[in-house]
Every structure is written in structure tokens, then in C-alpha cells.
Amino acid sequence: MSKYATVPRSPARRRARSLSSRPSAQNEAGALTRSRTMPNVAVSSPLASSSRTISAEDLDMSNAASVISKAQKFILPIGNLKDGVKLVYPPGDENAGQKILDFEKNPIGDTGVIFYNSTDNSVQAVQGNDTGVIIFNLVTENQAGLLRARHDELANASSTPGILDHAGILAFLDYATSLGLTDRYNSTRDFIRKRMTPVGDLGQNEFGLYKRDDRDICKAVRLDGRGFFKGPAASPQKFEDGAVIVQQGAEYRLVQCEAFERTYCYSNNTAIDARELPLGIR
Template identity: 45%
Template structure:
């Protein structure tokens, strides 16, 4: 872990945060002795990212970023792809990038049934089938989620992850178009048997994980590993969306979870 780092806020110049540390998945241990077993209890709205015409927009850092117009790299320094969609996770102050090849999805976290219905209606204002959304239409749906529904916690994943790890909140319920089920779309939840390992990292730090830019944590954060997927979660969000694997609530990540880091 690095002890100091220049932290970039979305759309703003780079600012210096003294003693902010950089954390990567390689810095942490997720074995049973070093981490805490938890399960997710959050409802999430899934939007499939279509195979866009010409693949979508270039996956480059946006204007205002210190690497504006340069290709987006993952924490290992590898390009995340050539074209698709770049969008903001305002909760973590990080940019996300998803390829426009028809294999990706956008997950919107902590969505109520009412919000899900409004999101579904918004999608259908543009297309009956969410897989037919254009790049511009999908951006408008995400803008609606942020500005009108105040849903700021959103990130990318894959359709294969949704198929293997998530199911509709209402059993057996999937959106249909002309009698055909639309996969990876709508209000879903994680499988209660799907155990993750969580680590609390104290202090101010940035997490260089799957997001296009580091996730920013001002007062500690939780890093969750599920399979090969590792992602940071804000402490207040973690309390609402995760619980111990035996069903008990997590009331304080700093006290209830095993910690690593300074």
C-alpha cells in the first residue's frame, strides 16, 4: 500500500490528500482467517448494455480528468476495452467503463420496487426491449436514475455474472417482450447462499479495483471479494446492503469486520 497519493475527483483537477493511501486487491488477504464472511441483501436494478452500433463511444478518460482522452486502463495497467460506455458512480467519485459488445451490464445499487418500476418505464419510453437501447438512450436512462431517482451508486458487470449469481427479487418474474424473456434486466438480488469475503480498511484511501478510476473512501471502506470479483463498498452502504452469512446485521464495519491496512 502506498502512503500518499494524488486523488482525482470526477471532472475536477487533481487534488492532494495528505496520507491518503492507495489500495489494490493484491494488497489484501481474503482467506477465512483474514476476512469476514458476508452475504448481500441489496436489491439492484440491472440494465443490459447492448451491442452498440460501432461499439459505442471510445473508452477514454473524460474531460477534466488528469488523463483526459487517454485510453482507460484497469488497476493492472491493461486497457479495459476500445469502445462502449463511460459513466459516473457518484457515490464513490469514480468513473466506470463497460464495453459495448453486448456482454456487459450496469448494476444500480439499492433500488426500491417503486424506483424499479420508474426505471422500467423510462427504458420503455425509448425501447420496448432494453437490448435495443442506443448509446444516447442508455445515457439518458442513467441520467434519469441519478437526477430524478437519486440513485448514484452504479457500476459495471457482465451478463454471465448476473446469470450465475443473481435472480429476480420476485421469484420467476422476468420482463418479457413478445413472449420472450429479457435476460439480465430488472430488479434483482444476489443469491443468499453466495458468500463473499469482506475486509475493512480504515482511514482515507483510494481503491484501485475494477472501476475506470479509483474509488474514493474518506472515512474507511469495505473491500468485498466474491469469486474473482473484488469491489469497494462505502461503509454506510455496506451496513444497508450486507449482513453476516448467518443473517445477523452488520452494525459497524469498523468494529464487526476483520481489518487490514493502516
């Protein structure tokens, strides 16, 4: 029985989102197990590209729009992993072999899970000490039911009964990919408790379906063109035809335009055209 299996499951009927291209290779669990990093397509050094690389210091948020998140997200808590991998930058990155840093430039942790966000073509990492979570963006209630069922199957077969081990987390990520849920990133249980609320009875104890608190106002600006953003991900987030930078507190995260328009609205609940946001480069 899963440690988190106290919330009723919702039946699955359809997918909410399917990206037109996902990493080919790619059984994510197999790729991670073989290399302990990412498939080769994910770790070629973006900093060697002719595209510009932007960091938070390059941003101008003085005219940023006030926005709130309206999307439902699935939260996967990461327990105390006995079999977590070292959280170091993968081969091909300019910092290969060094500890992965968070947005405040502190090490994320010693061991945990390294995974891939194909929406941004970026590597992500989360601690394996029962404080971290993986957030899956734009999840329907039907998909949440499928994810819960798969979680319970994997938890029952885990080396730590009721809690996913490292191999189980990779299998869960691979299953989420098969549902089209490739936009995922790391966060913490504390963030979920303070900034997110369960969706009905489908979320509980930082697990399952959640949404952001409507009072949690963020700031947003647009980027034009193509390039990379050095933000909270383990490797720079890639954008090909413009993107949006969302600031929440001291953290900045790049969001692809299509995902931003589906995920966010203005603080007065009106729809946003990402192309109409203020430009955010100094």
C-alpha cells in the same frame, strides 16, 4: 415495444435512497454528451491528492469476514452500440487517453459507455457489445417500476428500436440519478446469469430487478481513514471516513460503509457493523 418489456411493471410510490449530496452540474447525459467523459468535478486526478492510494496488493484478507449480499439491484443490459464512445481514461487521470482496464488489467473494450458513480466519486465503463450491464444498487420494487417505464419510453424512441442507444443510456442514467440511484457500476450478463436471481416476476433476461444468490459468499474487510482504492472502476474509488473492501472470487471492490451495512449481512444472515470488520491492510 422494448426488447425486455415482457415483465409486468410495478407501480412507484416512494424512493429507497437519496444521497445527501449528488454531483451538482448535472444532468449526466448533458455532461457526458458535451465532454464524452465526466463533469469536471468527477475527473480531477485523485492520485494528485495527499490521501493514500490502496490497491489489491496492499490488502490482507486472511481474517476477512464471510458475507452475503441482501440488496435488490436493477440490471440495465447494454446492447450492441453503434454510437458508443471510446473507452479511454478521462482527462485528469494519470492514464488519460489510454484504454480503461478491468480488475485483471485487461482492456474493458474498445467502445461503450462511460458513466459516473457519485457514491465513490469514480468513473465507470461498460462495453457496448451486448455482453455488459450496468448494475444499480439498493433499488426498491417501486423504483424498478419507474425505471422499467422510463426504459420503455427511451427504447421506443431509440435509433435501434427496442434497445437503448448511447444517448438513451445516458438519459436513463440521468433519470436514475433523479431517483437517488447514484450507486451504479459495470458488470456482465454472464455474472448476472451465474450469480444473481430475478426478484419475483420483476426481472428476466438480465434486465430488471435482481438479487444476489444467497449461496454466493464474499469476503469483507474494513479500511480506516480516507483515501482511494484502485479497483475495478475506471478511476480510483474515493473514501472519506473508512470503507469496506468486498472480495468476490478474484475481484475486489470498495463499498462505502453506509451502503455496505444496507447491502450485506453475515453469511448467517445477522446484521453487520462495518466498524467491527477485520482491518484489511498489510
